[in-house]
Amino acid sequence: METVLNMQPRVSATAGDGAPSADTLVSQMAAAIRAKLPKPLRRQDAGRRTFSDAAGALGTVLGQEMDRFNRLLATMDRTLQQLGAAIQGLVVMSSDLEVMYTGLLNNQVPQAWHAVAYLSLKPLASWVTDFHRKFKFMRMWLTNGSPRSFWLPGFYFPQVGPKRPKRPKRPEP
Numbered sequence: 001m002e003t004v005l006n007m008q009p010r011v012s013a014t015a016g017d018g019a020p021s022a023d024t025l026v027s028q029m030a031a032a033i034r035a036k037l038p039k040p041l042r043r044q045d046a047g048r049r050t051f052s053d054a055a056g057a058l059g060t061v062l063g064q065e066m067d068r069f070n071r072l073l074a075t076m077d078r079t080l081q082q083l084g085a086a087i088q089g090l091v092v093m094s095s096d097l098e099v100m101y102t103g104l105l106n107n108q109v110p111q112a113w114h115a116v117a118y119l120s121l122k123p124l125a126s127w128v129t130d131f132h133r134k135f136k137f138m139r140m141w142l143t144n145g146s147p148r149s150f151w152l153p154g155f156y157f158p159q160v161g162p163k164r165p166k167r168p169k170r171p172e173p
Contacts, residue, residue, distance in 0.1 A: 023087050025105065026083070026087060026101055026104050026105055027084060027087050027088075030083050030084050033076070034077060034081065034084070036132070037076060037077055037080075038135050038136075038139070040074070041066040041069060041135075041139060043063075043066075045139075045142060046142050047143050047144055047145045048145075049145040050062065050142055050143075050145045050146070051063075062138070062141055062142065066142065068118075068156045072113065072117050072131075073135075075112060076113060079097075079100060079110065079113070082097060083097050096111075103124070104124065107123045108123065108124055109122070117131075118155075118157060119157070133154070134154045137151050138154065
């Protein structure tokens with residue numbers, strides 16, 4: 001399906017029926033996503049018990065999750081800003097930005113985000129909604145301390161390392 005979407009012709013000028021151009025659609029989408037990006041998670045905003053000795057390993061997990069989400073947030077902000085500037089003609093449209101442009105037009109999560117994001121097969125609109133929910137969960141944990149229960153899909157969920165080859169079974173004596 002991705003190949004079919006990428007093969008579709010793109011029209012840069014407005015169509016005769018008054019539909020907005022692809023540049024306009026992508027610019028608006030990028031600006032809307034960027035405008036709603038949350039502020040980074042900061043240790044200074046932590047509740048008094050969030051990183052206390054009693055939190056122990058949970059504080060470490062939260063710190064690691066914060067680092068991952070902040071890296072993703074910075075990547076999203078930077079690439080959306082660059083894409084907007086490229087569409088306006090202020091910077092050169094690189095091949096990476098062209099791929100991002102096409103991805104946004106096709107409601108796909110940009111590859112630049114996939115490189116630093118959690119695994120997901122959702123289309124862009126659902127992915128952005130999910131990102132905001134995950135970020136909100138982390139911010140609540142940061143400011144209010146450890147929750148009574150954890151929303152497991154809210155984590156980056158580090159995958160188990162590479163699959164190890166199965167050892168052949170030993171013949172029974």
